[in-house]
Amino acid sequence: MNLLKQTINSISKLDYFHMEESKKRLDSLIKPVGSLGKLEDICIKLSGIYQSKYFDVQKKAIIAFAADHGVYEEGVSPVPQAITKIQIPNYVKGVSGVGVLSKFAGAKVVAVDVGINCDEKLEGVLDYKIRKGTDNMSKGPSMSKEEAIKSIEIGIEIANNLIDEGYKVLGIGEMGIGNTTPSTAIISVFGDFNPKDITGMGCGLDSNGIVHKANVIEKSIKLNCPDKKDALDVLSKVGGFEIGSMAGVILAASSRRVPVVIDGFISYASALIAYNLCPLCKDYIIASHFSAEPASQKALSLLGLDPMLNMNMRLGEGSGAALAFNIIDAANYMYENMLTFEEANMNI
Ligand SMILES: Cc1cc2ncn([C@H]3O[C@H](COP(=O)(O)O)[C@@H](O)[C@H]3O)c2cc1C
C-alpha cells in the first residue's frame, strides 16, 4: 500500500508554462493556427508532461499483463482459456498483433504474468503471478483488497523500472481470455450503466452469448455491490489482475512525468480505476484508439478522453497503443522540423 500511496501522492499537474511555449511554437509554424489538430494537442501535452519545450520520445515500451478470470467458467468468452498462456509469449516474440505493431514502431514489449492459470514458466514472460486467476465474480469478489493493491503495485514497479532504464513513453496492453467481462462490469459501475446496454461481443460472442454475458455481469454487480467511490473496492470485487496492473502503470507513469498511451476497451477499465484513485493521472494519458466494443464511447466520456484513431480495432493486447506510437513520432517530427513563418520568409 505504501508504494501505491507514495505514487499517488507524487502525481502533480501539467506544466502550463511549457504548454504555452509549445503552443507558441506551433502557432508560429507555416500553417493556419490549429490546423494540425490532434498532432498539435499531442505536442502541447508532451511539453506539459516533460516540462520542456522540446522532448525526446524515442525509447518506447508496451507493458502487457496477462491473467485469467474465474468468471470464465460462466461461459462469457467463446474461446478456450488456455489461449491466455499460449498467446502471451507471442507478444515478446514479435508475432502477435501487439508484437508486430511494436516491432514496426521500434518499441520494446514487456510481457508479465500476473495471474495466468498455469504452472509452467512462460518463455520471455516476467513472472509476477499473484495466483492462477481471479475467483468467479458471479459467486463472490474476484480478489481480496490486498491482491487488488498488489496487482496495482506490480504495474507501478515494472513501469518505474522501465522509466529508470530511460523509457520516455509507455503503453499498456493485456492478455486474458474473459477479460472484457470484468472490464464491462467496471465501466457499468463507474457510469451507473445497465450491463445489458453496454455489453459487447468481446473476442467473438454471438447475440445469445452477449445476452448471457450481460446477465452474468449484472448478477456479479448485484451480488458484490462494488462502491464506485472506492476504486480499490471496484477492482477487488469485479476486476482482474491485469486490469489492476495496467492501472498501476498509469499511476507510475503519471508520477514520473512520462506519458502513458492506453489501448482499447480493457485499458479503458484500467484507466477508470487509475482515474478514480487519482484524477490528476488523466492528464498523463494519451488515448490511442476508439475500440469497436459498444461501451467505448461511454467509457471514454467518463474519462474525458478523445482517442486519436478510429480503426474498428477490437484486439486489445496493446495493439492500438503500439500503432499510436507512430503518430506520436510523427507529431514530434512535425514539431521539430516544420519551418516557422519567419524562417520561411512568409509574412502574412
Ligand atoms: C487468439 C486471441 C488473441 C487475442 N489477443 C487479445 N485478445 C483479446 O481477447 C480477450 C478478451 O476477449 P473475451 O473477453 O471475449 O475473452 C483478451 O485476451 C483480449 O486481449 C485475444 C483473443 C484471442 C481469441
Ligand SMILES: O=C(O)c1cccnc1
Ligand atoms: O477493444 C479491445 O481492446 C478489445 C475488444 C474485444 C476483445 N479484446 C479487446
